[in-house]
Amino acid sequence: MKFASPILFSLLICLNFYLLLKIQKNVAESRKCEIGVENLANVLRAQKSTNLAEILEFGGEDGVKNDTKTVQTQLYALYSGGGLGNLLFELTALRGIASLLTRRAIINVDRRDVIDVLIAKVQPVFPRLIEQFEFRLIPKSKIRVLESNLEACCKFDDPERFSKISDPNLWLRGHYFQSFKYFDHLRDKVRKWLRPSLMTQIRADSLLEGEFFKHFIICTHVRRGDFTTDGLHKPSDGRFTRLATDFLVEEYQKTHEKVHVVILGNDPIWSQSIFYDRVTNKSLQNFALPYIENSPPKNSPKYQATITPTLTAETDLAFSNRFCDVVLITAPSSTFGWWLAYLAKPAAQVYYRSVVESRDGVIREMVEDDFYPPSWIKLETSMGGDQIRRAKFSIGH
Template identity: 40%
Template structure:
């Protein structure tokens, strides 16, 4: 007997054979990771600003050979899910959720002083520590991720239900028209105040200019207005039409569409896009995610200076293929002049 057991019973017991026992434990994860501070998610900023930070996280990670991660703590992962990745699930798959403590990562400053000036992340390639955390804000430069534009555009393809709502918004009779999409922005209570709103005179005069540029005897032009204030847009393009030369054949408002639906409309229908609030981050993404053949115009931000303009290097913020639209200062009776840079 051995501690109450017979030796024969022990010999016949179904024990595993001698040798190393298999352990159901994950292997150590030695991959190098990258996080950013996710300022926009922590501070309740809008979709456009969050897309900039997330796309920069992806692009910088690819350049440094690291895994892009988002910390679960502090509600950041949930915020990103609710605001972004539930609408763009493929985009969400580009990131891994982690529980890495900030103290376990080496902290490095990048893009910490200015919203919209590019700082080359390749200077961080020599860092050997496993976990890297970038202390920075906004990351509003396409140069952080433009090398991976095709991947990002694919991952940010709007969901089918948004594409359907966008299609229903445009009647079949207008599908063959040249579609000019005008993004407008009006002040809202929850705005950060960093970006100036659209100016009504510039918005209408610039729209009329683009319509006259693209309209031909055989080509109808329809204007579609995106914006957060449909009453303002309605008054500007219909109620005050007598104050302006009206060149377009039809003007439609995207009433009832969400921001994601606006992206879907831009991706599928906009032949040209006019950004009348030039530092609006959401307007920027409407242009960046538009269909490949779309021509993008933006107001010269020097004409509408704001805090973002003060922190901006324009060659880092606007892609070279976009068109800067300038206007001379004018009153309602003065003819406007336009030129491109």
């Protein structure tokens, strides 16, 4: 294979040098030293070769050449500033789509912004996930662009409709790909790819006092922050959060002697105002609250609650993976809350607030059956607003 353009060759060498510097910086600064991104090294082989064809033809650790069929997606969340939940959806969806189409999952190295995010945000935390992709430079002229999942975040656009297309390289132009149906057939593998590192697990273990380690743990996820101002997502509501947590405590106290509640999320001060009469944290017991959003519900069951500090997203994921027997999603469109539930203990039961009841704007882009797995149980408040019940049309039970 010959290339007439010296400009293309020069650009690729510059890109390779840039990526090498980024990875070297990542090794020096990151708390994780196991880079383990063998596929990214495929591109960096240019440092040892003057033959551009070597880089374009090298197809990964199994040595398959570049005539193997590939698929890539827009990875919109990676260059638009999406949070970790959004990033995980797009990356795992791409890997799942590749599996369904029997194609290689590709990340094209012509996207410097995407590579930046992968190196800075994803690879240090989930190196095994990054290892599931091949990094290649595929000219746009050799890629067939198809529209998929273009107009909605949370609907399943079955990629198998592209299974009979023979073009060697496909690019699915769409946003977010937030449906478990893209990758649920790989769930056991996904859990391995997103398994926390030893150091992250140690930090997660420190969130819980030793006396509660063997208790049945109900994890309530709180999502506030930008959800309170973006005009689209509905944040966790104080009344629902407390009532639903109490409801689940009563349910599981019937079958478990010791039930403990852990509040995960991005607003521990707000959470303290909701669970102030149940908090075990000594550092929070005398906290000067700015307000009390709701008085404790009448007939609230007796239990203790631990409010975790806002550390890192991966710490919360590691905690859920190790300790959460039940997960309650109180902000129904939170993608991070979704992953907290999906990666919880294998037998964990998941509950989530009705996205319709919360009046979350994402409902316009969502098919609930595509976003929430069928075993998850939808909760809603009663007509009087003072009780929680399973939704009549819950996907689950």
